[in-house]
Amino acid sequence: MPFVYGRVIRFHETDAAGVVYFARLLTLCHEAYEASLAAVDIDLKAFFSAAGGMAVPIVHTEADFYQPLSCGDAIAIALVPKQLSLHSFEIAYTISNQHLPSKHSEEPLAWALTRHVCMNLHSRRRHPLTPDLVDWIGAVALADPAD
Amino acid sequence: MPFVYGRVIRFHETDAAGVVYFARLLTLCHEAYEASLAAVDIDLKAFFSAAGGMAVPIVHTEADFYQPLSCGDAIAIALVPKQLSLHSFEIAYTISNQHLPSKHSEEPLAWALTRHVCMNLHSRRRHPLTPDLVDWIGAVALADPAD
Amino acid sequence: MPFVYGRVIRFHETDAAGVVYFARLLTLCHEAYEASLAAVDIDLKAFFSAAGGMAVPIVHTEADFYQPLSCGDAIAIALVPKQLSLHSFEIAYTISNQHLPSKHSEEPLAWALTRHVCMNLHSRRRHPLTPDLVDWIGAVALADPAD
Amino acid sequence: MPFVYGRVIRFHETDAAGVVYFARLLTLCHEAYEASLAAVDIDLKAFFSAAGGMAVPIVHTEADFYQPLSCGDAIAIALVPKQLSLHSFEIAYTISNQHLPSKHSEEPLAWALTRHVCMNLHSRRRHPLTPDLVDWIGAVALADPAD
Numbered sequence: 364m365p366f367v368y369g370r371v372i373r374f375h376e377t378d379a380a381g382v383v384y385f386a387r388l389l390t391l392c393h394e395a396y397e398a399s400l401a402a403v404d405i406d407l408k409a410f411f412s413a414a415g416g417m418a419v420p421i422v423h424t425e426a427d428f429y430q431p432l433s434c435g436d437a438i439a440i441a442l443v444p445k446q447l448s449l450h451s452f453e454i455a456y457t458i459s460n461q462h463l464p465s466k467h468s469e470e471p472l473a474w475a476l477t478r479h480v481c482m483n484l485h486s487r488r489r490h491p492l493t494p495d496l497v498d499w500i501g502a503v504a505l506a507d508p509a510d
Numbered sequence: 511m512p513f514v515y516g517r518v519i520r521f522h523e524t525d526a527a528g529v530v531y532f533a534r535l536l537t538l539c540h541e542a543y544e545a546s547l548a549a550v551d552i553d554l555k556a557f558f559s560a561a562g563g564m565a566v567p568i569v570h571t572e573a574d575f576y577q578p579l580s581c582g583d584a585i586a587i588a589l590v591p592k593q594l595s596l597h598s599f600e601i602a603y604t605i606s607n608q609h610l611p612s613k614h615s616e617e618p619l620a621w622a623l624t625r626h627v628c629m630n631l632h633s634r635r636r637h638p639l640t641p642d643l644v645d646w647i648g649a650v651a652l653a654d655p656a657d
Numbered sequence: 658m659p660f661v662y663g664r665v666i667r668f669h670e671t672d673a674a675g676v677v678y679f680a681r682l683l684t685l686c687h688e689a690y691e692a693s694l695a696a697v698d699i700d701l702k703a704f705f706s707a708a709g710g711m712a713v714p715i716v717h718t719e720a721d722f723y724q725p726l727s728c729g730d731a732i733a734i735a736l737v738p739k740q741l742s743l744h745s746f747e748i749a750y751t752i753s754n755q756h757l758p759s760k761h762s763e764e765p766l767a768w769a770l771t772r773h774v775c776m777n778l779h780s781r782r783r784h785p786l787t788p789d790l791v792d793w794i795g796a797v798a799l800a801d802p803a804d
Numbered sequence: 805m806p807f808v809y810g811r812v813i814r815f816h817e818t819d820a821a822g823v824v825y826f827a828r829l830l831t832l833c834h835e836a837y838e839a840s841l842a843a844v845d846i847d848l849k850a851f852f853s854a855a856g857g858m859a860v861p862i863v864h865t866e867a868d869f870y871q872p873l874s875c876g877d878a879i880a881i882a883l884v885p886k887q888l889s890l891h892s893f894e895i896a897y898t899i900s901n902q903h904l905p906s907k908h909s910e911e912p913l914a915w916a917l918t919r920h921v922c923m924n925l926h927s928r929r930r931h932p933l934t935p936d937l938v939d940w941i942g943a944v945a946l947a948d949p950a951d
Contacts, residue, residue: 394522434544
């Protein structure tokens with residue numbers, strides 16, 4: 364099984380059409396990414412404030428929306444990271460109803476992807492993924508028997 | 511003990527000063543309110559979309575900020591509702607570090623309040639709190655041995 | 658020239674890395690979409706609350722991020738809609754510095770896309786784009802001499 | 805006249821009750837504060853990232869909500885700052901329909917307040933308001949003939 368992040372949809376995430384605002388879905392996916400980093404003991408505050416002069420900004424994202432989400436819905440976000448190059452990785456997210464969390468579910472609610480590049484903020488150049496990130500990719504990928 | 515909602519601060523809740531954006535604290539408090547309603551089996555989707563022609567909009571809010579919150583911080587929001595009149599109630603929220611969730615903590619991180627009035631959306635007039643809400647106030651208040 | 662929406666980046670749109678949170682860029686693009694609808698006198702409240710039983714939810718989105726955006730930056734979002742089928746359209750957004758708003762700018766800050774399908778909310782089936790939307794696509798496309 | 809910030813309500817600011825989410829109102833007020841700082845040439849990026857080791861965090865906020873706001877509504881936020889002590893100031897915000905922007909309007913849509921304390925981030929102690937801020941308060945207050 365991939366890393367799975369559970370979450371209840373909150374009122375502030377909905378819009379006047381009565382369902383989750385489209386861009387919010389990517390925010391939910393990023394929360395799952397944060398939870399998976401914390402699961403291997405990466406310090407989120409230091410990591411995301413680029414305390415070490417290193418950052419891994421998102422350079423590309425995509426999402427497909429199959430079903431609307433409503434306030435109170437319990438969702439499960441399954442996340443699979445993959446290293447793309449020395450400097451980059453991407454994460455695929457499958458969002459489903461928490462009562463059907465399996466990746467074998469025929470009907471996910473949505474799917475999304477984020478692509479990240481490791482940067483040295485001083486030189487403004489690409490930098491190899493840090494050992495922490497390589498370990499995180501390995502740990503989360505290993506957790507997935509289908510890979 | 512009052513109803514307590516636990517939550518990890520997420521990256522999107524921070525701002526360029528490196529800490530949680532002030533108005534986000536009220537969003538976190540509203541999440542705690544939602545969780546406490548769900549705990550007594552109120553249907554959140556129906557409740558917040560005013561499906562029955564009844565709504566309880568917030569007419570007043572306040573907050574005091576004592577300490578900044580950072581990405582990755584685990585917080586606990588303790589919530590105490592109180593009926594104010596036939597038509598209205600307020601909720602007091604105490605936000606503390608999750609490792610010190612007690613209301614006896616000497617140093618909460620923040621404090622907030624929301625005041626709600628029950629409205630009939632057809633007549634645009636005040637309406638007595640529904641039995642569901644009166645029961646919710648009683649249940650959450652009963653949960654608090656200090657009251 | 659395509660329809661262009663100008664906007665200053667606000668503090669709440671930044672995160673603890675000091676720049677605009679990635680998913681916020683899509684929110685900015687949706688604001689540009691709203692402004693372009695209002696420019697042809699579509700009533701935004703009715704349109705987005707699906708007052709007529711018709712909605713045009715976003716079924717796909719993508720974005721590429723070339724440069725970070727900071728609080729106070731004045732950006733220009735140029736928007737080009739295109740009808741894809743009887744029932745669907747997409748919008749391409751080019752985000753640039755407002756002081757270089759031209760589509761001929763060599764270095765946009767970001768690029769994004771949203772794909773929309775017109776739905777009848779009662780039947781839950783696809784519905785031909787309403788005349789309002791077809792007119793909007795024509796008006797905004799006509800505004801672009803390069804198309 | 806006080807400093808007035810005009811703004812159209814956007815879809816992402818609404819919730820499933822069909823109106824602006826309560827905490828969003830404070831975000832709109834903070835935008836007005838940012839616009840008023842920019843009007844006296846304060847660099848927003850430097851100011852809000854505490855580039856000079858000085859920050860003016862919000863320590864208290866309140867708001868009263870009189871009327872709901874909908875997607876597409878054009879609002880005007882009138883802002884009046886007031887110095888409270890050597891180290892602190894507060895800002896009162898009156899939110900009204902943009903077609904009735906006067907402070908003499910009988911029916912504002914909402915009212916809010918933020919209280920700010922100047923801090924030296926290195927010493928973690930209060931610091932006198934910087935000359936920039938004192939000048940900003942004077943300039944915006946002078947702009948108000950009623951004060």
